[in-house]
Amino acid sequence: xxxxxxxxxxxxxxxxxxxxxxxxxxxxxxxxxxxxxxxxxxxxxxxxxxxxxxxxxxxxxxxxxxxxxxxxxxxxxxxxxxxxxxxxxxxxxxxxxxxxxxxxxxxxxxxxxxxxxxxxxxxxxxxxxxxxxxxxxxxxxxxxxxx
Ligand code: HEC
Numbered sequence: 375x376x377x378x379x380x381x382x383x384x385x386x387x388x389x390x391x392x393x394x395x396x397x398x399x400x401x402x403x404x405x406x407x408x409x410x411x412x413x414x415x416x417x418x419x420x421x422x423x424x425x426x427x428x429x430x431x432x433x434x435x436x437x438x439x440x441x442x443x444x445x446x447x448x449x450x451x452x453x454x455x456x457x458x459x460x461x462x463x464x465x466x467x468x469x470x471x472x473x474x475x476x477x478x479x480x481x482x483x484x485x486x487x488x489x490x491x492x493x494x495x496x497x498x499x500x501x502x503x504x505x506x507x508x509x510x511x512x513x514x515x516x517x518x519x520x521x
Contacts, residue, residue, distance in 0.1 A: 404516050407466060416462065420458075428502060428509075431484060443484065455478040
């Protein structure tokens with residue numbers, strides 16, 4: 375019994391140490407992009423559209439419903455990119471803007487592919503999987519800050 379109690383205490387201690395220590399080491403070293411509050415909100419709205427868009431493309435492609443894939447992907451394509459004000463995109467590092475652009479072009483390409491009567495859902499799914507590498511890569515390297 376005593377043995378188990380000791381084990382329990384060790385687990386508890388280990389747990390509280392790890393939760394105590396982790397936050398002080400969790401420093402965000404990603405490159406900062408300085409935007410004003412409105413610009414930051416615009417970009418975060420765009421991000422939530424990306425999340426919703428990629429979930430819907432996945433869902434509709436799995437159901438083989440290319441008309442719905444098209445309806446989702448089309449507005450997130452190049453149209454949305456053109457809506458970003460120049461003063462805002464000027465504040466973005468080149469590599470950041472390049473990834474953002476590539477992602478929008480990816481949705482435009484999915485919109486194109488899904489228009490064809492011979493469209494294959496597997497092609498759309500592969501394209502989406504490749505595009506999600508941009509989500510992962512960009513989030514690992516950049517953060518937004520307000521100035
Ligand atoms: C060009 C870079 C870039 C790409 C590509 C990118 N993101 Fe983001 N995203 C960011 C940054 C920067 C933030 C803010 C992170 C921070 O400040 O901690 C963000 C934040 C978000 C948020 C949080 C939104 C909120 O309301 O707070 C979501 C959700 C998100 N991204 C989804 C996605 C998805 C899904 C994709 C891919 C389909 C994607 N992003 C691609 C840069 C990018």
